[in-house]
Amino acid sequence: MRRIRRALKLVWIYAAVAVVLVWALFPVFWIAGSSIRPQYEIVATPLRYLPQTITLQSYRIAFTDPAFLRALRNTVTVASLTTILALAAGALAAYAFARFEFAFKRPLFLSVFLVRMIPAFTLAIPLFVTMRRYGLIDTIAALVLTHTTLVLPVSILIMRTFFETLPPAYEEAAMVDGATRLQAMTRIVLPLSTPALMVVAVLSMISSWNDYLFGLLFTLSKARTLMVAIADVEGAFYVDYPLIVARGMIALIPPVVAALVFQRYLVRGLAGGAMTQ
């Protein structure tokens, strides 16, 4: 009797799981499928859910379009530089918050947290006016500096929380042996903090890669990013659906893969990062 109840419960669970998986995966499945179909098949009636003809034509078009390639390259550059800067500046600051007592520590930490809450346009309007004045519009640097700053608060938070779980005894021992603070940090604390550094790296990379707002406002053509390029879908004569979603798929794959590979770290880091402590 009990086993039947348990089996029945499993049936219900799997029914619910099926609904959840369709909900979460069908939309992605749909654009993935559309991206490898010819245009005529997408507009055919009745609608078919599995591609009848498979073609990589749209991907070929995307990867031979110089403007698209430049946008892709820009995004890779901006996301890499943002990740490196956020890791470096974030780790140093997080270490200061984790290991030192100093004047204004609490208000300083709180204001770092508040930066995360400021609406993007409150910063974007004055930044745009200033950057226009100094010729920074349409440069990679403008985006890297903005993206790094915006991801810094969460990065500092995650790394600080992690550093505080490490016993300070190791560093103290190293410093008794003559190591400097910075050496103690880079040689002892950082290697022990791989999970936290990983979370910050993946998070910075994804948030920079996925940014649309600042890319849209701060770039024109030279430094135009992938998200801005793929959002621009209005064709001159007709809308090429397979091409639009193929470009979307290219933009989608790196962050999704990164997030899934580092999923366990990410979830734990973010659950901690959601709180300011």
Add this chain to the structure above:
Amino acid sequence: MGRGRTRRRLRERATPFFLLLPALALLIAVAGFPLVGAARISLLQLRLNTPERFVGVENYRRLLTDPQILQSLGITAVFVLGSVAAAVVLAYLLALLLYQDFPGRRVVRTLVLIPWTLAPVVNGIMWKSLYAPNFGPLNDVLNRVGLLSQSISWLVDYPMASLILAYVWKVLPFPTLIILAGLESIPLELYEAAEMDGAGSLTRFKRITLPLQRTVTLLTVILMLVDALHAFAVVDILTRGGPADRTLVLNYAIFRTAFRYLDFGYGAAMAFALTALVLVLTFLYLRAQSEAVLATGR
């Protein structure tokens, strides 16, 4: 020897400031300074290519009498409250399901994260193709199961609901994860004891789960409210605030005023109105959190 030690202590006291320098320099240059700049701009009449002119609180006076702002606030409230309410309810259902023990649970837990990792732009493009009036799968499915007899132009006829659905689909994993983490921190003995006392599963959920999850849920809700207030890409791709301004949320209205009509002064004043809203929420968040810390003693 004595001098060496003082020097060393002095250096040790200066160290944190050197460590903080790069991060603080960035935060001050790209966030602190612009924040002051935005306050200044909001007191100017500043349009592209015309000399700036100080107009005092004129932009704010305009803000209070602008019927479009009032309308935009209402639209924002519908979008934000609708999204967050839908997301929290769905996140609870999803978290309760993923909390169950079943073979394959880990794979399912990973797969449901996918929407969250999508870029807002990709999400917008994706939903645009799902909503397509003539050959979109949403219309097709509803027609096949007999819920619809003709195709609907979702983004024209139901723009707000369509926007909320697309937005909620993407953000849902975030509250789900937090609620799930909360569920797993509740000791199983509590449920077992209640079951022995004859409490049904609904009673257990209402009497044990919900009260213990109160603060976690509150913190999640506030974070999500802030996130929804900032929604931009999904609006820009799906509706551009239309049709006829019916989805013109405040954040998008700011974008249009500042970067389409190039009225930076008024745009900055609007941005400050949004900032004030977010600050109120942040204050509530910090208060809820310190209460949580007091309650759990952590």
